[in-house]
Amino acid sequence: MKRVLTAVLLAAMAMNLGAGPALLATGSEQVQQAPIEARLKDTLSQLTLEEKAGQMVQAEIGYITPGDVTAFNVGSVFCGGDQHPPLGNSAAHWLEMYTTYQEAALQSSSGLPILFGVDAVHGHSHVAAATVFPHNIGLGAANDPELIYAIGAATAREMAATGLNWNFSPCVAVVQDIRWGRCYESFGESAELQKSLVKPYVQGLQQEISATAKHFVADGATLWNKRNHRASRLLYNPDAFKIDQGDAKIGEGELRQIHLAGYLEAIEAGVDAVMISHSSINGVKLHGHDLIQSLLKSELGFEGIVVSDYESIHQLPGDYRRQVITAVNAGIDMLMEPRRWKYAIEAILDGVKTGEISLERIDDAVSRILTVKYKRGVMDRPIKDPVPASFGSEENRRIAREAVRKSLVLLKNEGSLLPLAKDAHILLLGPGRDSVAMQAGGWTLSWQGTIRDEVKGVSIRQGLASVAVDSGGLVYTDPIDAPKADVALVVIGEIPYAEGVGDNGQLTLDSATAHKDNLQALAEAKATGLPTIVILISGRPLLVTDFIPDWDAFIAAFLPGSEGGSGIADLIYGEYDFSGKLPLTWPKTARQFGETIYKPNYREKDYLFPFGYGLRYGK
Numbered sequence: 001m002k003r004v005l006t007a008v009l010l011a012a013m014a015m016n017l018g019a020g021p022a023l024l025a026t027g028s029e030q031v032q033q034a035p036i037e038a039r040l041k042d043t044l045s046q047l048t049l050e051e052k053a054g055q056m057v058q059a060e061i062g063y064i065t066p067g068d069v070t071a072f073n074v075g076s077v078f079c080g081g082d083q084h085p086p087l088g089n090s091a092a093h094w095l096e097m098y099t100t101y102q103e104a105a106l107q108s109s110s111g112l113p114i115l116f117g118v119d120a121v122h123g124h125s126h127v128a129a130a131t132v133f134p135h136n137i138g139l140g141a142a143n144d145p146e147l148i149y150a151i152g153a154a155t156a157r158e159m160a161a162t163g164l165n166w167n168f169s170p171c172v173a174v175v176q177d178i179r180w181g182r183c184y185e186s187f188g189e190s191a192e193l194q195k196s197l198v199k200p201y202v203q204g205l206q207q208e209i210s211a212t213a214k215h216f217v218a219d220g221a222t223l224w225n226k227r228n229h230r231a232s233r234l235l236y237n238p239d240a241f242k243i244d245q246g247d248a249k250i251g252e253g254e255l256r257q258i259h260l261a262g263y264l265e266a267i268e269a270g271v272d273a274v275m276i277s278h279s280s281i282n283g284v285k286l287h288g289h290d291l292i293q294s295l296l297k298s299e300l301g302f303e304g305i306v307v308s309d310y311e312s313i314h315q316l317p318g319d320y321r322r323q324v325i326t327a328v329n330a331g332i333d334m335l336m337e338p339r340r341w342k343y344a345i346e347a348i349l350d351g352v353k354t355g356e357i358s359l360e361r362i363d364d365a366v367s368r369i370l371t372v373k374y375k376r377g378v379m380d381r382p383i384k385d386p387v388p389a390s391f392g393s394e395e396n397r398r399i400a401r402e403a404v405r406k407s408l409v410l411l412k413n414e415g416s417l418l419p420l421a422k423d424a425h426i427l428l429l430g431p432g433r434d435s436v437a438m439q440a441g442g443w444t445l446s447w448q449g450t451i452r453d454e455v456k457g458v459s460i461r462q463g464l465a466s467v468a469v470d471s472g473g474l475v476y477t478d479p480i481d482a483p484k485a486d487v488a489l490v491v492i493g494e495i496p497y498a499e500g501v502g503d504n505g506q507l508t509l510d511s512a513t514a515h516k517d518n519l520q521a522l523a524e525a526k527a528t529g530l531p532t533i534v535i536l537i538s539g540r541p542l543l544v545t546d547f548i549p550d551w552d553a554f555i556a557a558f559l560p561g562s563e564g565g566s567g568i569a570d571l572i573y574g575e576y577d578f579s580g581k582l583p584l585t586w587p588k589t590a591r592q593f594g595e596t597i598y599k600p601n602y603r604e605k606d607y608l609f610p611f612g613y614g615l616r617y618g619k
Contacts, residue, residue: 081447152204172262181502404567449496
């Protein structure tokens with residue numbers, strides 16, 4: 001080991017902690033398991049200012065080499081939404097990549113290991129063959145704290161199998177407008193859902209890795225900007241982000257009543273990190289806002305890492321040097337600067353030199369980063385023996401299948417058409433009938449997700465067919481077979497998307513994020529004259545008011561993930577009953593976009609389906 005960890009070993013041995021103290025392996029050395037506070041103090045005293053500044057940056061793997069990590073004592077690296085290991089995308093490739101970067105960190109002058117981050121927001125979903133869980137909006141519909149703990153723990157197991165130790169999840173936004181492209185990353189429109197689910201999710205994740213509550217704060221309250229509607233598909237045009245990265249015009253009461261709930265739960269659970277939002281509150285960008293220090297750190301007592309979001313400090317006033325100084329002084333401990341990380345280090349050093357950043361602020365930031373590395377065992381065992389069998393395991397997929405069952409919401413069931421008999425003959429139509437990619441949505445294999453047939457899992461066609469084949473049932477997929485069928489089942493929905501691109505001011509079945517074949521599939525089903533079941537795969541409610549009179553049954557599946565087909569079949573055939581409840585208000589018209597249970601005089605009858613609505617077979 002390098003200088004710092006050697007000093008830590010000597011300090012720990014000098015503490016006389018009693019007979020037979022535990023020893024933990026760190027590379028080829030043995031490090032005494034001393035109290036974190038004592039080890040931290042000694043480690044910090046050994047670091048140069050340059051080494052401390054290096055700890056405060058996080059670079060994206062496409063823009064930093066292992067040699068750079070060694071040379072600059074970089075504190076963290078991450079895989080962005082569209083980054084993968086250079087040689088392949090299997091779990092083994094990810095582990096190899098992690099090990100290469102971690103070994104490089106251990107060769108730096110400080111010898112400090114890195115935190116390696118990724119957006120595993122619904123399972124370790126950037127890795128091929130991972131278990132892909134329902135997105136958060138579906139988990140909000142399930143509202144099962146024990147289940148979400150199991151999901152967090154399963155996600156952590158799959159991350160640990162690839163070496164990675166920091167998850168940029170969960171998103172604890174309380175979404176107040178379904179036009180927001182990140183709607184599905186939220187548990188729903190009610191702060192009560194965050195109170196129910198955030199703590200067990202964090203606790204499940206932190207069985208093995210660090211979790212991150214994001215995005216501080218009130219990112220779910222940003223207002224729709226009608227003027228920029230035409231720019232919505234221009235990814236890096238600032239005008240594209242009509243509601244994403246926008247402004248929340250709220251008072252302190254609304255901030256505390258609604259949007260702080262998830263952070264209170266996360267901090268109570270001991271969350272390791274909080275990520276700051278791209279957005280603003282009342283015109284002030286949060287990456288420079290005094291709420292970081294006054295509310296998050298001082299009032300709430302958060303002691304973990306405050307990390308910036310992807311290049312978000314660039315939205316602060318001034319040149320780059322000024323942006324770095326402003327962000328650090330606002331209370332950001334680690335700068336997610338994928339490309340400009342070297343310049344960030346230089347700006348930190350120059351800010352200290354000129355007296356614009358205090359040494360106390362630097363030591364506070366580095367202490368928080370090192371404390372997390374100690375707490376999660378990264379300092380003592382930076383390279384662990386992986387458990388490959390935990391990646392994509394049958395147990396994890398069983399948990400995901402249960403999550404699908406509990407997240408589906410039955411919204412209509414005229415004449416008790418559902419459940420179907422297992423020997424029913426089904427005409428299966430629609431663009432989502434055989435697409436695991438649609439089921440998974442955004443943040444799967446890539447940032448915006450994929451529509452290509454490359455996401456591993458069980459499609460709805462496969463799930464239904466696996467039951468029908470053993471029960472005398474049949475599943476047809478060509479409208480020409482309608483005379484042989486008992487019922488039509490149409491799977492429509494949205495194509496995958498993520499932040500920015502997913503912003504949508506129309507939310508119709510043929511709008512920008514909707515699949516182009518939705519209306520054709522519905523027309524084909526209507527022409528058959530068969531009783532019709534519609535399953536909607538989407539990250540949020542879509543406007544279906546004009547269509548639903550033609551449907552005998554209607555299921556909101558949200559984004560059920562890799563085991564969607566199996567979980568849906570479990571309910572379609574009545575092996576289990578529906579239990580999901582809407583985590584969002586379902587509007588009748590576009591005029592109701594942005595209306596939630598927090599609207600004064602909220603009346604359930606005003607909407608197509610109110611918040612909390614959901615049918616069961618038993619009722």
